[in-house]
Amino acid sequence: MHPQYKADKPIDCPICSMKLVKFEPTPNGENKPMDSMPGMDGSSSSTSSQASNNTIYVDPQRQQLIGVQFAKAITKPLSKELRVVGKVSFDETKITHIHTKVTGYLENVFVDYVGKPVKKGDPLFTIYSPDLVATEQEYLLALRSNKELSKSSFEEVSFGSSSLLEATRKRLKLWDISDKEIEELEIEGKAKRELTFYSPVDGIVTERAAFGHGKFVNPEMDLYSIVDLSTVWIIGEVYEYEMSFVKLGQTVEIEMPYSDKKSLYIGKITYIYPVMDAKTRTAKIRIECKNPQYTFKPEMFVSMKIKINLGTHLVVPEDAVMDTGEEQYVFVD
The missing domain is CATH 2.40.50.100 (RNA polymerase II/Efflux pump adaptor protein, barrel-sandwich hybrid domain)
Structure with missing residues (x-):
């Protein structure tokens, strides 16, 4: 936007086609410099006594230039989806030697x-x-x-x-x-x-x-x-940082990515192996799945999804979160 162009009604700027915003002077009648924002230079004004140390003021013109957007913080149920690669194996409890x-x-x-x-x-x-x-x-x-x-x-x-x-x-x-x-x-x-x-x-x-x-x-x-292949085991590998989300009895959705029929099969986590792989930093989990038509064959690779309910939380858009590497924060209007 070109601040030198003014109009008495809301129209588009004839130079850059951006929407003109209503001019609102600061409490002291001057434009407030962004001195309290980290990395900006400028001297303090009388409005600093009316705001806390973690409050900044950005005038509407500058908001329009930098593309500031607003969104409401809402409470909603959250879920997480883990994607795991697995390999089909025999059900070791159903192997008979003659x-x-x-x-x-x-x-x-x-x-x-x-x-x-x-x-x-x-x-x-x-x-x-x-x-x-x-x-x-x-x-x-x-x-x-x-x-x-x-x-x-x-x-x-x-x-x-x-x-x-x-x-x-x-x-x-x-x-x-x-x-x-x-x-x-x-x-x-x-x-x-x-x-x-x-x-x-x-x-x-x-x-x-x-x-x-x-x-x-x-x-x-x-x-x-x-x-007996009517029931098979599927051995999946979960990364170390995701292990806290995996629990016994969780339902797992299983699909064969190379199959023409994108059919979903349901299994349950029946065992979590107590040993971590030192090279891949993964732990194995065992999923038990019915196999009445012998669709799953030993040594076959499959894709699995584990949906995790995280409960109800206060959420904001992901783009609103500023990550410094050590902490995360948002700006509240």
């Missing part, structure tokens, strides 16, 4: 590749175990003996035969022989050369060491790893 409790040799392998889905009760493989066959024969012998000696007039004899039968039965059960298979053994009356092992859970085969006919196996070998 072992045999006897030594033997593989005969047939029904689950023959990694990634194959299995249901609880599906056959995995059959095994020939000389120890198991011998125990089955002992059980059949104890069963026949118990039938003959259970009616003995000597109590010790009948008790001993029943005890032997029960001990042999327990040995079979300790080797994971089901009641159904023991019942079939009793009906057929002869030992089976092969024993079939079944899947104890629903899931996806992620590791396999049962290969081919004749492979020797023992209880130390991990023949299969089966993982």
